[in-house]
Amino acid sequence: MASILVYAELSEGKVAATSLELMAKARELGDVYAVALGSGAKAAAATLGKHGAKVVHVSEDAAFDDYIAEPATDAVASLVEQQKPDAVLFGFTPDSREVAGRLAARLGVGLIANAGDLAAQDGSFVAKVPYFGGSKVASMKANAKPAIVLIRPKSFEASESGGTAEVKEIEAPVADASKRAHIAERVVEASEKVKLEDARIVISGGRGMGGPQNFPLLEDLASALGGAVGASRAVVDAGWVPYSMQVGQTGKSVRPGVYIAVGISGAMQHTVGMKTSKVIIAINKDAEAPIMKMADLGVVGDALKIVPALTAAVKAKKNG
Amino acid sequence: MPDFRRSDNDRSPLKIVVTVKQVPDPNSNLTLEGDNTISRDKEAVLDPGDECGVEEGLQLKEAHGGEVILVSMGPERARDAIRKGLSMGADRGVLVSDAALAGADALLTARVLAAAIKQEQPDLVICATESYDGSTGMVPPMIAELLGFPQLTFAKKVEVDGSTIKIHRQTADGYQIVEAPSPVVVTVTAAIAEPRYASLKGIMAARSKEIKQVSLADLGVEKSEPAEAIEGVVDAETRKSGEVIEDDGTAVDKIVQVLSAAKVL
Ligand SMILES: Cc1cc2nc3c(=O)[nH]c(=O)nc-3n(C[C@H](O)[C@H](O)[C@H](O)COP(=O)(O)OP(=O)(O)OC[C@H]3O[C@@H](n4cnc5c(N)ncnc54)[C@H](O)[C@@H]3O)c2cc1C
Ligand SMILES: Nc1ncnc2c1ncn2[C@@H]1O[C@H](COP(=O)(O)O)[C@@H](O)[C@H]1O
Numbered sequence: 001m002a003s004i005l006v007y008a009e010l011s012e013g014k015v016a017a018t019s020l021e022l023m024a025k026a027r028e029l030g031d032v033y034a035v036a037l038g039s040g041a042k043a044a045a046a047t048l049g050k051h052g053a054k055v056v057h058v059s060e061d062a063a064f065d066d067y068i069a070e071p072a073t074d075a076v077a078s079l080v081e082q083q084k085p086d087a088v089l090f091g092f093t094p095d096s097r098e099v100a101g102r103l104a105a106r107l108g109v110g111l112i113a114n115a116g117d118l119a120a121q122d123g124s125f126v127a128k129v130p131y132f133g134g135s136k137v138a139s140m141k142a143n144a145k146p147a148i149v150l151i152r153p154k155s156f157e158a159s160e161s162g163g164t165a166e167v168k169e170i171e172a173p174v175a176d177a178s179k180r181a182h183i184a185e186r187v188v189e190a191s192e193k194v195k196l197e198d199a200r201i202v203i204s205g206g207r208g209m210g211g212p213q214n215f216p217l218l219e220d221l222a223s224a225l226g227g228a229v230g231a232s233r234a235v236v237d238a239g240w241v242p243y244s245m246q247v248g249q250t251g252k253s254v255r256p257g258v259y260i261a262v263g264i265s266g267a268m269q270h271t272v273g274m275k276t277s278k279v280i281i282a283i284n285k286d287a288e289a290p291i292m293k294m295a296d297l298g299v300v301g302d303a304l305k306i307v308p309a310l311t312a313a314v315k316a317k318k319n320g
Numbered sequence: 321m322p323d324f325r326r327s328d329n330d331r332s333p334l335k336i337v338v339t340v341k342q343v344p345d346p347n348s349n350l351t352l353e354g355d356n357t358i359s360r361d362k363e364a365v366l367d368p369g370d371e372c373g374v375e376e377g378l379q380l381k382e383a384h385g386g387e388v389i390l391v392s393m394g395p396e397r398a399r400d401a402i403r404k405g406l407s408m409g410a411d412r413g414v415l416v417s418d419a420a421l422a423g424a425d426a427l428l429t430a431r432v433l434a435a436a437i438k439q440e441q442p443d444l445v446i447c448a449t450e451s452y453d454g455s456t457g458m459v460p461p462m463i464a465e466l467l468g469f470p471q472l473t474f475a476k477k478v479e480v481d482g483s484t485i486k487i488h489r490q491t492a493d494g495y496q497i498v499e500a501p502s503p504v505v506v507t508v509t510a511a512i513a514e515p516r517y518a519s520l521k522g523i524m525a526a527r528s529k530e531i532k533q534v535s536l537a538d539l540g541v542e543k544s545e546p547a548e549a550i551e552g553v554v555d556a557e558t559r560k561s562g563e564v565i566e567d568d569g570t571a572v573d574k575i576v577q578v579l580s581a582a583k584v585l
Binding site for chain 2: 098112114127130185189227275278302
């Protein structure tokens with residue numbers, strides 16, 4: 001049986017959704033061990049046990065919350081040395097990828113990033129990775145042991161398998177030498193009414209919205225439908241809306257019941273974050289825009305006219 | 321007691337390395353070679369993310385004095401990407417070019433870049449959060465590890481205060497203020513700075529700026545096997561395209577129907 005170490009990311013003291021998705025896959029691949037670092041790690045161990053971890057290595061040292069990457073790299077590297085896992089899995093998320101990168105360099109083993117799936121094969125692992133601008137998928141076989149693989153959020157469905165993990169305390173204190181990149185302050189800017197990742201319906205705007213002054217049109221539609229507003233990177237980079245709204249490769253991955261792309265062309269880096277939505281509706285004035293080829297319903301027209309009319313129709317239907 | 325720490329307006333010089341990668345022109349179509357590698361004979365440009373890195377390096381130099389050195393790994397013609405950064409105002413470049421580096425993975429790339437950067441002994445290394453073509457962002461944390469530097473990532477703002485580097489690190493719901501003692505590796509987002517256009521004067525001046533070319537042997541780096549082997553490439557699954565309608569006034573009704581069918585309305 002292969003042994004799989006899952007790096008469980010904690011966010012606000014809870015196991016990140018992506019880490020639980022990884023657990024579901026890891027269970028298929030072998031015996032699962034997890035590591036949880038920072039405040040909430042012990043409670044996280046109970047959750048990870050329910051999702052199939054046999055053993056969870058924990059430390060609640062505050063240094064894991066307050067310093068970027070280095071303390072976690074030390075802890076995972078020493079676990080790898082002791083446990084000799086066949087694979088170490090990370091979410092392909094901003095925080096995890098920093099740890100994975102340092103770990104791979106320290107162990108000298110390299111890694112496979114941005115995987116959408118993973119399977120065991122001939123004593124090693126083969127990952128599916130988007131290739132060639134996303135129009136192709138490459139099967140990449142890990143040459144090294146452990147195989148370090150970073151898996152994109154929302155690639156698997158999380159599910160409880162029942163069980164209790166043995167909790168093992170990591171004894172070694174965090175070395176002072178690794179307390180360098182210090183998070184001195186956390187500033188929260190976004191006040192999301194409905195979290196983008198959890199919303200049943202997401203309405204995203206792109207450059208076709210014409211300017212930040214038109215985004216309230218999308219807010220109105222979202223509140224009428226009880227959904228959340230997302231955006232393309234083009235409008236985030238242009239400063240129209242905050243980064244917290246970005247959907248796509250370098251933003252959030254969403255999988256709502258309905259995704260409405262408004263004035264978004266549908267570049268691969270955007271669609272990778274939303275293409276598993278159940279129903280996709282696109283509103284775009286260009287019938288040839290790539291998003292039209294993947295939409296269940298594509299409407300060719302002016303977003304600035306259609307969106308307010310749609311909001312009115314939704315409200316009328318709700319009240320009538 | 322005199323304060324030996326440098327304040328913001330003190331101009332003791334900063335030595336800044338910016339990593340710059342040459343990537344296929346985002347506006348041209350890619351083609352695949354027989355061995356499943358992406359064809360390299362396309363129009364190539366300086367990575368748009370690295371252009372932001374060069375701009376930030378130049379702004380820090382303007383504020384604090386110092387030097388901006390561009391480091392790249394790639395084929396001979398990656399010289400053009402360095403030249404672009406030099407014409408924006410960077411001081412000189414280093415190109416690591418070696419036939420043995422074709423098909424290098426992230427770790428080998430990072431080992432090569434780290435070795436080249438080490439020779440410069442910088443205060444600050446600036447990379448983009450992810451490259452346009454690789455776009456996995458794995459090289460910068462590897463460089464940081466190999467150099468033994470802390471990493472300050474996803475920066476949308478960088479400040480230098482004495483030997484402390486402070487950034488605003490973009491997060492899902494806002495930002496964090498993160499600081500570390502130099503030397504550090506900083507990764508910057510596209511929001512950090514609008515890259516300047518190279519002036520005619522800049523383009524002329526770049527012609528006489530030094531681009532030092534080095535090989536693997538010069539750096540004392542040995543080639544390592546890639547972390548992964550490509551076993552096969554298939555077309556990505558695509559969603560079936562659905563119905564496309566012109567908005568002739570009934571589009572709203574149609575959308576409402578789809579929303580109702582999906583049970584969100
Ligand atoms: C490394 C890397 C990572 C990236 N990560 C992401 C990411 O996470 N998320 C992301 O979104 N992008 C990402 N991108 C950028 C991506 O490649 C595209 O540039 C971006 O998604 C384009 O945004 P857009 O569709 O809003 O703009 P455009 O491509 O400019 O499209 C605008 C669309 O609006 C339509 N339009 C114009 N006016 C109207 C109107 N009045 N009514 C209706 N339609 C109209 C146009 O026909 C067009 O299709 C990334 C790029 C790179 C290189
Ligand atoms: N071959 C290279 N030459 C110079 N810089 C590179 C190279 N590869 C990666 N980088 C740097 O690392 C960043 C992230 O690249 P990647 O990890 O490939 O997404 C790039 O934007 C560059 O700043």
